[in-house]
Amino acid sequence: MSEVLEAEAQARKWRSEWGYTGRGGLVLVCGGKVQNWCDRLPDAAQCIKGCIALDEGGKAWGVVVGTALDGSFTWLSLGGNDEF
Template sequence: MSTTTGNMDTARRWREQWGYIGRGGVVVLFAGEVQSWVNELRNPEHWQPGCIAVDEGGKSWTAIAGTESNGALMWLPNDPIRD
């Protein structure tokens, strides 16, 4: 199983377990473990580089650049951006 598929499965199972199906937002993971859910993707500086955010549709973003103590610089889409 790829890391991307693993993150999507972990996020889906977490949503099912905690009643977040149908609530939108993103589940944020670090090193394959769920850290939190937020209602929209924002504030990369609140997350350390390497965090992955997964939405209900399976799209994902990675927090990049920055430092562990100051947070990431931006969220980079892991999927192609459609027109």
């Protein structure tokens, strides 16, 4: 679960640095780096295993199955309230 905590810290820092605090949406962290901001979960087929999407309220979703070639099947809740 430390991956989620690290990703959450990265997402908070990125939001602060780029002016996305208070704008909602999700920060996408893949390979240990912030990749993007989006207003909703992207299609899992566009992401690879290990990507984590985090909202400002502490909710997190991750791609836990998939390949770089085929993408992934779905996002799974990694904690928090998954009502997104």
